[in-house]
Amino acid sequence: MQNVETAAEIFTKYGEFIYTIIRFKVGNDGLADDLFQNFFLSLVNSPPPPAIKNIKGYLYKAILNDIIDNARHVERYNSLMENYAEHSRHHNNEVSADDRLLNLEEIKKMIDYIDKKLEYNEARAINLRFKDDMKIKDVAERLGVNGATAWRYISKGLNDVRRFLRRS
Numbered sequence: 001m002q003n004v005e006t007a008a009e010i011f012t013k014y015g016e017f018i019y020t021i022i023r024f025k026v027g028n029d030g031l032a033d034d035l036f037q038n039f040f041l042s043l044v045n046s047p048p049p050p051a052i053k054n055i056k057g058y059l060y061k062a063i064l065n066d067i068i069d070n071a072r073h074v075e076r077y078n079s080l081m082e083n084y085a086e087h088s089r090h091h092n093n094e095v096s097a098d099d100r101l102l103n104l105e106e107i108k109k110m111i112d113y114i115d116k117k118l119e120y121n122e123a124r125a126i127n128l129r130f131k132d133d134m135k136i137k138d139v140a141e142r143l144g145v146n147g148a149t150a151w152r153y154i155s156k157g158l159n160d161v162r163r164f165l166r167r168s
Helices: 002-026 027-046 055-092 097-117 120-131 138-141 147-167
Strands: none
Touching: 002 027, 002 055, 027 055, 027 147, 055 138, 055 147, 097 120, 097 147, 120 138, 120 147, 138 147
8 A cells, every 4th residue: 555655646746747758758648648557557566765866867767667668568569469460361361262251241240240339449449450451559559549458449349249249
C-alpha cells in the first residue's frame, strides 16, 4: 500500500511534468496516455529510492526507460505477428477449393457479426487488420492507440466471433 501512496504523491506533484515528457518523446496522444498510466504502475512496482536528490532527473530517466521498453515490446510483438501472418498466408495457399468456399461462407457470417455485434473499436480493428490487410502497428496508428491495445481489440473481437461461429 505504501508504494501506491508514494506513486500517487509523485503523480500529484509531478504528473504534468511526467505527461509532458512522455507526450514530447512519443508524439502521439493515445500512446502518451497509455504510457502515462503504465508509468504510474511502474512507479508502484519500483518506487524511487528515498535518497534521490534530483527527483525530476530520476523520473526523466525512468520515463525514457519505460518508453524504450514499450517500443521493444511492440517491436517484438509486431515481429511475431508478421511471422504468424506469413506462416498463415503460406498455409492458406494449400487449402482446397471446397475449403475456400466454406471459408468464404464463414467469413461472410463473421463480417456480418463483426459489424452488428462487436464493440466499435473491436470491429474497426478487425476490419482494418483483416479486411484492409493492415499490420498491427498500422491498425494501432489508425486507431490512435499503441500496438498492445490494438492487439487486445482484435483478440477480444476474434474470441467473440469464434464463440458466435461455434453456436451457429
